[in-house]
Amino acid sequence: MAKAYDHLFKLLLIGDSGMGKTCLIICFAEDSFNNTYISTIGINFKICTVDVGRKKIKLQVWDTAGQEGFKTITTVYYHGVMGIILVYDITDEKSFENIQNWMKSIKENASAGVERLLLGNKCDMEAKRKVQKEQVIKLAREHGIRFFETSAKSSTNVDEAFSSLAWDILLKTRAAEQGLAEEVDWSSGSGFILAIPIPSLLTRDERA
Numbered sequence: 001m002a003k004a005y006d007h008l009f010k011l012l013l014i015g016d017s018g019m020g021k022t023c024l025i026i027c028f029a030e031d032s033f034n035n036t037y038i039s040t041i042g043i044n045f046k047i048c049t050v051d052v053g054r055k056k057i058k059l060q061v062w063d064t065a066g067q068e069g070f071k072t073i074t075t076v077y078y079h080g081v082m083g084i085i086l087v088y089d090i091t092d093e094k095s096f097e098n099i100q101n102w103m104k105s106i107k108e109n110a111s112a113g114v115e116r117l118l119l120g121n122k123c124d125m126e127a128k129r130k131v132q133k134e135q136v137i138k139l140a141r142e143h144g145i146r147f148f149e150t151s152a153k154s155s156t157n158v159d160e161a162f163s164s165l166a167w168d169i170l171l172k173t174r175a176a177e178q179g180l181a182e183e184v185d186w187s188s189g190s191g192f193i194l195a196i197p198i199p200s201l202l203t204r205d206e207r208a
């Protein structure tokens, strides 16, 4: 039987507790949102499919618990994933400060060539904003990492964020297949290195 997808990419979401990691995955995979907060215990995953660059990409998305007590378990899952999404909450300054610690954790536990993506979630709560975009862009530039502000509640930029990460991983995979890996800096995020526009960010209806 023919494979229903061209590539399988494993992704991981990390960030402090209550940032909306689970909600972002549910928004992307199921197009729904729930206001009730049920903290993740350990780790969970969801599978969904996205079309990028005329390729069908199956995404296995691992959702980690942000609570400190689960760190030993969750860091085990860093190894072998191709993309890591770091999530903070735009209404919570501390969660943004902690992004530096999450970056350090990636360096210590993930593969050197892992793609990273930074998300400032809950951007529907503009009136309560504590983290200014300018400071995030500065950090994202320093780390060579792509950045989006998202809302799982209003579905803002959620499809775009997951698709852009899939696209960045696809580019790296292709470069490796064609023996061009030396031209790609595998140790940094590709957001500012491979400045190639994403050709086809399909809507959920188109993906179905």
Ligand SMILES: Nc1nc2c(ncn2[C@@H]2O[C@H](COP(=O)(O)OP(=O)(O)OP(=O)(O)O)[C@@H](O)[C@H]2O)c(=O)[nH]1
Pocket (backbone or CB within 6 Å): 015, 016, 017, 018, 019, 020, 021, 022, 023, 024, 034, 035, 036, 037, 038, 039, 040, 041, 064, 065, 066, 067, 121, 122, 123, 124, 125, 150, 151, 152, 153, 154
């Ligand atoms: N306003 C708003 N609330 C959100 C958004 N995303 C998540 N929330 C709320 O934030 C709370 C926490 O969301 P979760 O997705 O469970 O957070 P988490 O990061 O997975 O938390 P842990 O599992 O503890 O690590 C819930 O009450 C959600 O309804 C968003 O984009 N906007």
